[in-house]
Amino acid sequence: MDKSMLKYIGKRILISIVTLFVILSILFLMTRLLPGTPFNSEKMSPEQMEVVKAKYGLDKPVIVQFGNYLKNMVKGDFGLSYVLYKDQGVADIVMPRAKISFIYGIAATALGTIVGMLLGIIAALKRNTIWDTIATIISVLGVSIPSFVFALLLVIILGVKLPVLPTMYLENDPIVSSIIPVVALSMSVIANVARFTRTEMISVLASDYMTLALAKGLDKKTLIFRHALRNALIPVITVIGPILVNLMTGTMVVESICNVPGLGQILIDSIHSNDYNIIMACSFLYAFMYIAMMLIIDVSYGLIDPRIRLGKGE
Amino acid sequence: MAEREKVLEIRDLSISFRTEGAKVNAIRGVDLDLYRGETIAIVGESGSGKSVTTKAIMGILAKNGTIDSGTINYTWTDPDGSKHTKDIVKMSEKEIQSEIRGRKIAMVFQDPLTSLNPTMTIGKQVMEPMMYHYGTSKEEAYKKAVELLSEVGITDPEARMKNYPHQLSGGMRQRVVIAIALSCDPYLLICDEPTTALDVTIQAKILELIQDLQKKKDLSVIYITHDLGVVAKVADYVNVMYAGKIIEKGTIDEIFYDPRHPYTWGLLSAMPDLDTDDDELYTIPGSPPNLTKKVQGDAFAPRNAYALNIDLRLEPPMFDVPGSSSHKVASWLMDPRAPKVEMPASLRNRIQKMIKEGVAK
Numbered sequence: 001m002d003k004s005m006l007k008y009i010g011k012r013i014l015i016s017i018v019t020l021f022v023i024l025s026i027l028f029l030m031t032r033l034l035p036g037t038p039f040n041s042e043k044m045s046p047e048q049m050e051v052v053k054a055k056y057g058l059d060k061p062v063i064v065q066f067g068n069y070l071k072n073m074v075k076g077d078f079g080l081s082y083v084l085y086k087d088q089g090v091a092d093i094v095m096p097r098a099k100i101s102f103i104y105g106i107a108a109t110a111l112g113t114i115v116g117m118l119l120g121i122i123a124a125l126k127r128n129t130i131w132d133t134i135a136t137i138i139s140v141l142g143v144s145i146p147s148f149v150f151a152l153l154l155v156i157i158l159g160v161k162l163p164v165l166p167t168m169y170l171e172n173d174p175i176v177s178s179i180i181p182v183v184a185l186s187m188s189v190i191a192n193v194a195r196f197t198r199t200e201m202i203s204v205l206a207s208d209y210m211t212l213a214l215a216k217g218l219d220k221k222t223l224i225f226r227h228a229l230r231n232a233l234i235p236v237i238t239v240i241g242p243i244l245v246n247l248m249t250g251t252m253v254v255e256s257i258c259n260v261p262g263l264g265q266i267l268i269d270s271i272h273s274n275d276y277n278i279i280m281a282c283s284f285l286y287a288f289m290y291i292a293m294m295l296i297i298d299v300s301y302g303l304i305d306p307r308i309r310l311g312k313g314e
Numbered sequence: 315m316a317e318r319e320k321v322l323e324i325r326d327l328s329i330s331f332r333t334e335g336a337k338v339n340a341i342r343g344v345d346l347d348l349y350r351g352e353t354i355a356i357v358g359e360s361g362s363g364k365s366v367t368t369k370a371i372m373g374i375l376a377k378n379g380t381i382d383s384g385t386i387n388y389t390w391t392d393p394d395g396s397k398h399t400k401d402i403v404k405m406s407e408k409e410i411q412s413e414i415r416g417r418k419i420a421m422v423f424q425d426p427l428t429s430l431n432p433t434m435t436i437g438k439q440v441m442e443p444m445m446y447h448y449g450t451s452k453e454e455a456y457k458k459a460v461e462l463l464s465e466v467g468i469t470d471p472e473a474r475m476k477n478y479p480h481q482l483s484g485g486m487r488q489r490v491v492i493a494i495a496l497s498c499d500p501y502l503l504i505c506d507e508p509t510t511a512l513d514v515t516i517q518a519k520i521l522e523l524i525q526d527l528q529k530k531k532d533l534s535v536i537y538i539t540h541d542l543g544v545v546a547k548v549a550d551y552v553n554v555m556y557a558g559k560i561i562e563k564g565t566i567d568e569i570f571y572d573p574r575h576p577y578t579w580g581l582l583s584a585m586p587d588l589d590t591d592d593d594e595l596y597t598i599p600g601s602p603p604n605l606t607k608k609v610q611g612d613a614f615a616p617r618n619a620y621a622l623n624i625d626l627r628l629e630p631p632m633f634d635v636p637g638s639s640s641h642k643v644a645s646w647l648m649d650p651r652a653p654k655v656e657m658p659a660s661l662r663n664r665i666q667k668m669i670k671e672g673v674a675k
Contacts, residue, residue: 208428214374215423216443216494217416230433305433306478 009299016291023287024280028066031276038082038274056082069280079277084269090277094266098285100174101251101262105289107182109244112189117236119190120197124232125224127202135194142191147250151184151257168259181258185250192243193236200232207231234305241297248286319350320389321502321534322371327384327403329366329375336606340366342558343384345632348502348534355537355545357581358555361602364538367555368504371536372419373402373410390418390501417447420495422524424507426487430479436463436490437475443497462493467523485516489523496527503528504536509544521547542585546570551640554578557603557613564641571665574635574643576620579657587664596660612646620655622646 039052053059057068072079078090085093123135158180159167169177204210205228213227252264263282270278329341341363348354356364369375371386386402402410423429431439440462441455450458456475463471466489479487488508495503505524509517525548528535537548545552545566552569554562554577562575573579580598600617603609612618615625624630624646633648635641647655656662 208423208425209431211374212421212423212429212491212494213431215372215416215421216446217411217414217498218442218446219411222446227431227434231431234433306435307432307480 005302008302012295012298016295019291020284020288024070024284025066027280027283027287028069029062031274031279032062032065034274036274038276056080078281081275081278083273083275084266084278090281094263094278094281094285097261097263097266098282100260101255101264102289104178104182104185104255104260104262105244105247105251107178108185108247109189109240111182112186112243113193113240115186116190116193117197117233119194120236121201121224121229121232123194123198124201124205132198135198139191139195139198142187143195145187146253147184147188147247148253148257150187151181151254154180154184155257169261177258177260181254181260184254185247188250189240189243189247192239196236196239197232200235201228204228204232230304234301237297237301237304241294244290244293248290318352320347321350322346322348322389323385323387324367324371325385325387327367327370327386328382329363329370329379330382331376332378332380333606338605339608340379340558340605341370342605342609344555344558344560346553346560348536350501350534351528351532352550353528353535353537353548354551354553355539355549356553356555356560357539357542357545359540359602362555363558364555365506368421368506368536368538371402371502371504372415372421373405373407374415388414388418388502412447416443416500417498418500419502419504420498420500422488422491422495422503422505422508425511426484426491427511429491430487432479434478435475436477436479436482440475440490440493440497443494447498459493459497462497463490465527466490466493466496467519468493484512485520488512488516488520492520492523492527496531499531500533502534502536504538506538507540508537510539510541517544518547524548542570542581554581557609558605559613559644561614561644562642564635564638568635568638568641571669572635572641573657573661574641574648575614575645576618576647576655577614579661580617582664583658583661612644620647622652 037049037053037058039049044052050059057065060068069079076091078094081088081090081093119135119138123132126132154165155167158165165179166173166177167180209231210223210227213223218227251262252268254260255262255264263285266278267282267286269275270282324344324346327341327344327346328339331338331340344363344367346354346356346367356367358364366375366379369379370381371388375381381403384403387399388402389397389399391397402414405414430436437456437459440459441450441452444450444458445452445455460471460475463474468474468486468489474482474486474490479490482490492508503524508524509520512520521544524535527533535548537544539545549566552564552566553560554569554575556577562569562573562578564572569578570582573582577598580596583596584598586595598617603613603616609629611627612621612625612630615621618625628646630644630646630648632642632644635643635648646652
């Protein structure tokens with residue numbers, strides 16, 4: 001990796017940090033603007049309410065609260081849960097769940113990208129044959145059917161009709177329990193990636209540099225793997241970002257169908273109960289995952305495409 | 315002409331393409347000869363079949379194209395001095411790929427901006443064919459690639475090896491394409507409009523480069539072009555193509571100074587010229603025939619002001635021009651029974667001027 005590449009990555013990380021800070025500020029302001037407080041018990045008198053608020057520092061001006069929050073966050077302290085898990089540290093509640101959601105998301109993206117690319121490449125190479133048609137049908141189904149429908153289908157078929165997989169999340173068998181939700185989540189990724197890969201591959205195969213490579217006297221395998229694939233994959237990588245956003249909204253529903261102890265369920269619960277710190281931590285983690293993904297995608301884009309890496313002026 | 319060594323002999327080549335609902339007879343019986351160290355140009359307008367002919371030689375016809383008849387005999391001499399001739403039409407795809415393409419016949423393409431792989435360094439792209447075909451080691455291939463790059467006039471070749479195509483100008487990229495073509499020491503170089511996409515000042519330099527390399531390496535070269543200016547500069551022999559047939563062939567002097575086919579007259583008249591008296595640039599009226607239908611008579615007849623009755627009914631054979639062994643014309647005007655027809659006066663004046671100035675070499 002050369003110097004310009006490192007500089008590029010550094011610049012991207014800096015921008016990511018700034019973006020995260022902006023997101024965090026908006027989030028903080030928004031949660032404080034939500035109607036109600038975490039302490040909605042009718043039994044509490046206004047005086048008692050003030051005491052509880054003071055206990056958690058919620059009586060101070062918002063800007064001071066934000067300052068304190070940031071200070072603690074840098075130390076890895078995301079505050080305490082007010083309602084759901086009374087007075088437990090948020091980090092301890094959210095982190096194990098985030099890990100599960102994150103692993104599911106990555107697994108589904110990885111599985112979907114690999115299968116989707118293969119499908120797209122086959123469709124492009126065997127254009128206008130039965131293979132192409134099959135790939136197109138899979139793509140259309142994958143794009144148009146939401147992931148939770150797939151999850152339900154898989155649960156019914158593999159969990160109930162021929163019970164080979166658990167229908168619910170099993171604490172002691174996390175890998176087997178993950179098969180249904182991950183496969184369900186990956187369907188839309190497969191569909192999107194296959195469609196883009198096919199289109200890109202077809203246009204690359206028709207390009208002038210492929211004719212030149214052909215005129216060099218290379219065999220088919222070399223042509224496809226050394227010359228075509230890399231060029232076809234560059235645009236595909238860019239669509240993985242948006243696909244991932246879709247996937248994240250999908251995880252919440254799929255997680256609740258398969259009873260996965262992930263971020264989705266707790267985020268919804270915390271919004272209902274105004275559990276500020278849990279809302280903050282969950283949303284921040286979603287934002288962080290998204291931005292981290294975008295960063296990885298941008299960097300890998302640069303690694304694959306020299307025109308992006310070297311930028312202007314070189 | 316004592317020992318002219320034949321490299322390529324095409325006889326009666328016919329190629330058709332299947333398209334939706336129709337069969338396009340793109341090439342209709344082409345004969346072509348090319349000798350060692352010589353240059354031929356194939357001239358014609360778009361769709362006349364010049365590119366298809368050369369693609370057939372390379373075995374890179376589009377998937378819907380088939381060779382209906384004919385032979386493409388390619389002759390080469392091995393380092394041990396033994397001579398071999400093979401009919402490319404009869405070779406399998408695998409044989410053409412591993413023996414001919416890139417190795418014995420190489421090609422330079424029209425648009426250097428799009429013909430290099432954008433994600434591969436220049437060095438890798440130049441080194442690839444020799445490593446692939448000859449199993450050259452990486453170090454040796456690197457050395458040879460640097461040599462090649464400096465040979466095609468690229469300054470600071472070592473630094474360029476690490477560059478990507480987008481970091482080079484169009485002219486530089488075309489030099490790289492030429493270096494790639496020469497990397498496996500081919501016998502025959504096909505240049506498909508090699509200067510069309512380049513600006514005029516670079517054009518001349520690229521043509522000179524190809525000529526220099528040709529002399530140095532004793533290459534045979536086929537130029538495909540519609541630019542008669544290019545033809546005049548580089549070619550020994552010219553083949554004028556129209557609607558999938560060669561309608562006039564001869565040495566460069568014969569075609570430029572003594573054209574016989576009305577289509578060639580049209581092409582020469584349509585050449586832009588600075589000191590012409592006419593206000594308007596001449597164009598040949600009409601457009602080429604639809605090759606999905608069977609051509610009746612001479613394909614050029616409907617656009618030909620000099621067409622005879624027979625042109626509409628019978629296809630003219632190749633007539634030898636009296637007094638020349640190389641000049642041949644497919645036009646009924648060459649038949650002894652045909653009325654005597656002169657080329658247009660404006661063209662005659664122009665040719666006279668060209669002879670005085672010595673436009674052709």
